[in-house]
Amino acid sequence: MNKIHKINKKPPPIATLNSKNLLSIEGMNKLEINSLLDRADYFADLDPLKIIKTLNGYVILNVFFENSTRTRVSFELAGRRLGAEVINISVDKSSIKKGESLLDTANTLSAMKPNLLIVRHPESGAPKLFSDYLNCSIVNAGDGRHEHPTQALLDALTIRRRLGRIEGLKIAICGDILNSRVARSNIHLLTTLGVEVRCIAPPTLMPKSLENLGVNCFNSLKDGINNVNAIMLLRLQNERMSGTESPSKREYYRFYGLDEEKLRMAHHDAVIMHPGPMNRGVEIASSLADNEDRSLIKTQVEIGVAIRMATIEAVYNAQK
């Protein structure tokens, strides 16, 4: 079992956010990010039965316009552990088909006076639109190709607990960066915390001017992961792998799929991460995914609940 690095001995205070919303990592400063990580680090080790339920009566609506299991359950559990009431609403496509506009849906929900909406939406910027028109807090649980802030936070904490620090590390993000909100949030978060970030993708999946976000870009996986401390793999959707962005699954795996051999280029105890759900044999060799010395994929899910607890609590605090 690998040692868990703890930065704080005493319980850290509730995280401080400069806004009552968490819409994106872009725009957040180091202090805000670290305060969330510290608080979540503390929650991660608490016995859930011993958590003081400080959010009694606080109403959270999980509003998901896109299918999700892990993120929705993670937010729900986080809210409940803090004592809040969490209601899940899957806004299926039928209500959109009935012609109700997004804002009408939002206003209807808002009339029920929730304290917090956790929003996932297939279009970039949708949570921002909610925040422009509604009074309650909004937490972005993933919007289109834009951002997925809590995923980046949980990734960072997972790394910090395993490697003992974040600043000064070399971290590679590999895969469909063009279409990935996880990649964008991670880029902003890691560069803010002083990480050397390397983005690796075939040219067809590399967004334009990405280097302006303060990262180094590579088309070669081997060059990109040279001596890195962590590799974050991204999911590649099936429909992008038959002659459009990538010629075929097997060609993608040949050049961008992480296996034992390519991993040798990385730092000797580099860790592997994936936001899930993963395509075994496409982004990652199955044996690597299951290698508990290397893969932090399960830990990421565990830490997710703690990060979302810290986030909900911080948003609640910022509303006061």
Next chain:
Amino acid sequence: MHKNNNPILLKNIRVIDPSQNLDQEMNITIKNGIISYFENSEKNIPLNENDFRSINCKDKILSPGIFDLRVYLNETNNENVTILKNAAIKSGVLKMGILPFQKPLLDNPIMIEHLIEKTNFNNDKFFYPYGGATKELKGNEIAELGLMAEVGAIGFTDAPNCIQDSLVMRRVMSYAKMLEKPILQNPEDKSLAGLTASNSTTIQGEMNEGEVSTRLGLVGIPSCAEVIIVERDLRLAELTGVHYHVSNVSTKKTVEVIKRAKLNGIRITCDTSPPYFSLNELELSTYDTSFKLSPPLRNEEDRIAIQNAIFDDTIDIITSDHKPMSNDTKILPFTSASTGASGIETLLPLTLNLINKSDVSIMNILKKITLNPSKLLKVKIPKIKSNEKANFIIFDPNEQYLINKDFLQTSPTPFHGRPVQGKNYMSMMNGEIVFDNIDLL
């Protein structure tokens, strides 16, 4: 009413009429809708000044009304026509080209005739319809260009669609050449301007491709999608000899290519609209859908190139590209929101803003919204001359204010809260006052 029928005396007004190369301060009277003017001097003021509605117009400009080259009506119904007409005359636009993209489409002679009948105003033509270049503006089959020209189509275009197929474009151009009508293209290579997945679902590009689209996670449209079509079309224009007009030039590369084509003697003209010389892609940083336009707002380098191309006359015409959209279609996430914005009400001040940015003459700028469109479409605009019917606008080129969306009749505007200068105070059409705020001068 009585007031309006009184003869008018405009004292010390600066008359600018690009069609006569006239720029002079003078005194003007309008009696029974007919202009008389005098070289400026006190003694030429009519002796019976009290019989006139006399206005001191020092530093104000009288010019022909604006000819707005490209305007979307959306639907030929009374309400839309009235709103557009009122917004136009208030803003100094006295003639406009109506694009065929509306309900129903103007892609056949009956609809062209219907529009002309429906919009005849003040015994003068106010709306000049284009015919669709292809049936249903789909870019596949040539529309009845000859029949549409016969009933009054002034040119042909599929705007806002771009004709993608080279053979169709060649055929449309050769027909338009025979009819001696211009062909207007909104250049955008569709296959480059979005993402196509293998299950053949296409995601349309939403904004200019670059750092900002990368940050926002919006689908980018590379700027070369514009110039690629222009370069192809130029070869076809050469082949067919048609008058080829590029609408809404928005990139530096397109400007360079057009400049070269003009030097090579190809029959080409082009236009742009205020967003492309006033704004850049950074405006989209907050997902504000009033900036969702086609072509998309480009980067600052492109914006400067467009502005300079106006000054060096590579860009011939400035148009509003007026495409009003209801707020319901704009209060949506960026991807779902409609594309387009109103423009007719802000065309004059935003165009006049250019005067401060270079030593360009006001005459040259006015040309681009009056004389040049009329030349392209071969529609005469009345001269400002003694014994001619009064057809002009009077504006204050120096009045500074902020554009306020609440005071506009059409929406949305990408220019809310922006400082501009220049305001229309009077519009006269065919000898009649159609808009009169001159007492507020």
